[in-house]
Each structure stands twice: as C-alpha cells, then as structure tokens.
Amino acid sequence: SQQGEEDPQALSIQEGENATMNCSYKTSINNLQWYRQNSGRGLVHLILIRSNEREKHSGRLRVTLDTSKKSSSLLITASRAADTASYFCATAERNTGGFKTIFGAGTRLFVKA
Amino acid sequence: GAGVSQTPSNKVTEKGKYVELRCDPISGHTALYWYRQSLGQGPEFLIYFQGTGAADDSGLPNDRFFAVRPEGSVSTLKIQRTERGDSAVYLCASSPRGGSSYNEQFFGPGTRLTVL
Numbered sequence: 758s759q760q761g762e763e764d765p766q767a768l769s770i771q772e773g774e775n776a777t778m779n780c781s782y783k784t785s786i787n788n789l790q791w792y793r794q795n796s797g798r799g800l801v802h803l804i805l806i807r808s809n810e811r812e813k814h815s816g817r818l819r820v821t822l823d824t825s826k827k828s829s830s831l832l833i834t835a836s837r838a839a840d841t842a843s844y845f846c847a848t849a850e851r852n853t854g855g856f857k858t859i860f861g862a863g864t865r866l867f868v869k870a
Numbered sequence: 871g872a873g874v875s876q877t878p879s880n881k882v883t884e885k886g887k888y889v890e891l892r893c894d895p896i897s898g899h900t901a902l903y904w905y906r907q908s909l910g911q912g913p914e915f916l917i918y919f920q921g922t923g924a925a926d927d928s929g930l931p932n933d934r935f936f937a938v939r940p941e942g943s944v945s946t947l948k949i950q951r952t953e954r955g956d957s958a959v960y961l962c963a964s965s966p967r968g969g970s971s972y973n974e975q976f977f978g979p980g981t982r983l984t985v986l
Contacts, residue, residue, distance in 0.1 A: 790974075800913065800961065800977040845912045857926055858903070858975065860912030 763846060763864040771869050776833045778864040780846030781826075787849055787856070789822055789829050794843045794863070803831075803844075838870040872896070874978035876962050882984045883952055891947040891981045895964030902945050903975060904937055905961040913961050919945060952985045959983070 764779045782789070791803045806813045806822045806829065813820045819832040833840055843863045849856040875894045883889050895902050900921055905913035915929040922942045930936070934952075939945040949956055959982050963975040 799979045800963070800975075802974045802976070805974070847912075857915045857918055857929070859915060860905075862910070862912050 763844070763861045765864060766862070767865040767867070769867045769869065770836055772836060772838055774836055774868075776836050776840070776866055776868070778831045778844050778866070780829045780831070780861055782829075782846070782848050782861075783827065784848075784850065786824075787851075789820075790847045790849075790858070791818075791820060791829075791831050792845045792847060792860070794845065795841075800845070833866075836866075836868045838868050840866060841868045842866060874962055874964055874976055876960075876978040876981050878981060879979065880982045880984075882986065884986050885952060885954060887952050887985075889949050889952055889983065891949075891960050891983070893945045893947070893962030893964075893978060895943065895945070895962070896976055897943075899964035899966050899976070900942070901965045901967060901973065901975075902939060903963040903965075904945070904947050905963065907959045907961055907980070909958075916947070949983075952983075954985050957983055957985045 762781050770776055786808055788805050788807045790805045792800045793803055794800045804815045804818055804820050806820050817834045822829045843865050845860045845863045847858045847860045850859050877892045902919040904916040906916055907913045917927040917930055917937050918925050919939045922939055934950045937947045959980040961977055961980045963977045965973040965975045967973055
C-alpha cells in the first residue's frame with residue numbers, strides 16, 4: 758500500500774510559471790520527503806521536512822507541511838523545461854527494523870518551453 | 871564519486887525463469903533498499919538491509935523473491951519462477967546509515983525487468 762497520494766496526477770505549465778503539487782498521507786509521520794524522477798536519471802532526493810516544521814525552502818523549491826491535515830505541498834517557482842519530471846512525496850513508516858519509505862503515485866510535471 | 875549502480879540495466883526473460891538483479895551501493899553506505907516500480911506508480915518498498923542482515927523484508931510480495939547482501943556491500947535480488955506480473959523497474963537505493971527516518975536515500979538507475 759502507498760502512504761502518500763499526490764495531486765494532481767499530471768500538470769502541464771509554461772516555462773516561468775509556478776507549479777504546485779500536493780501530497781496527502783494517512784498515518785503519523787516523523788518527516789516527509791520529496792523526490793524527483795527524470796527518465797533515465799533515476800530518483801533524486803529534493804528536500805526533507807520534519808514533522809515539527811511548517812515550511813522549508815531550497816532554491817526554487819518551497820515545501821509546506823500541515824500535520825493536522827496530513828498534507829504537504831511542493832511549490833516550484835519560475836519553472837524551467839528541465840523541471841519536467843515526476844515528483845513523489847515519501848513518508849517514513851516505523852517498523853521493527855527502523856523505518857521504511859513509502860512513496861506516493863507521483864505527479865507528472867511537464868514544463869513547456 | 872560513484873553513485874549507486876545496478877546491473878543489468880535491462881533484463882528480458884521468459885515466464886518461469888530465474889533472474890538475479892545486482893546492486894552496488896555507494897561505498898561506505900550501510901543501509902541498502904530495494905524497491906519495485908510499475909509504470910505510472912511510485913516505488914514500492916521490497917526489502918531493507920542494515921549491513922548484512924535484512925532489517926525489514928515485509929515488502930517482498932511472496933517467497934519467489936529473495937535478496938542477499940553477504941558482505942554488507944553488494945546486494946542481489948533473486949526472483950524464482952518469474953511471472954509476467956513481475957515485470958517492472960527494480961530500484962536500489964543506499965544511505966549512509968539506517969534505522970533513522972531522516973536519512974536521504976541515493977537511488978540507482980534501476981533494472982527494467984520484462985517477463986514474456
């Protein structure tokens with residue numbers, strides 16, 4: 758089963774516009790992470806936000822977390838064609854071995870030049 | 871430095887055959903993870919190693935799937951009696967330490983398995 762669910766499933770925007778992707782999850786979390794996946798380049802970790810944080814920035818990325826609503830958003834400002842990729846949220850689920858990472862189904866972002 | 875590597879990059883096999891997928895983690899990373907990703911889906915957790923031992927194998931779908939990491943570095947995912955439903959991209963990731971939810975995972979490019 759997948760913990761995070763992204764919304765929208767797909768998003769198409771013009772270069773220079775902002776892109777917002779949302780993620781909802783079901784259980785309590787320690788942190789939430791966002792990953793990007795380009796075809797041919799694999800998954801790359803973008804940013805981690807802890808459960809006691811509400812907002813975090815990294816370059817053109819802004820992540821928010823609302824633990825009361827069990828949701829997070831990823832904002833990419835001034836998008837570029839190179840931002841075209843799939844974006845996944847991931848949460849850590851505690852188990853006997855430590856933690857395992859549960860990914861959502863992802864948002865497919867297409868930035869038109 | 872070298873990232874996580876996976877071999878082969880593509881594997882085509884016939885239903886019922888046995889396959890092995892290899893993962894070389896980043897040197898010094900103690901934690902290693904295997905995921906399976908179907909088209910249009912996010913990665914699905916399979917198994918997590920801390921050193922040589924499987925700390926969590928709860929994601930392995932059935933007993934046809936098995937993974938080892940005998941020396942705490944390279945790992946092999948083994949699938950017996952492959953079925954068409956096993957077709958997917960198998961991703962491997964490593965992180966410097968395990969046991970914490972704050973560790974960034976570094977992913978390999980994946981092995982695309984096709985079962986005919």
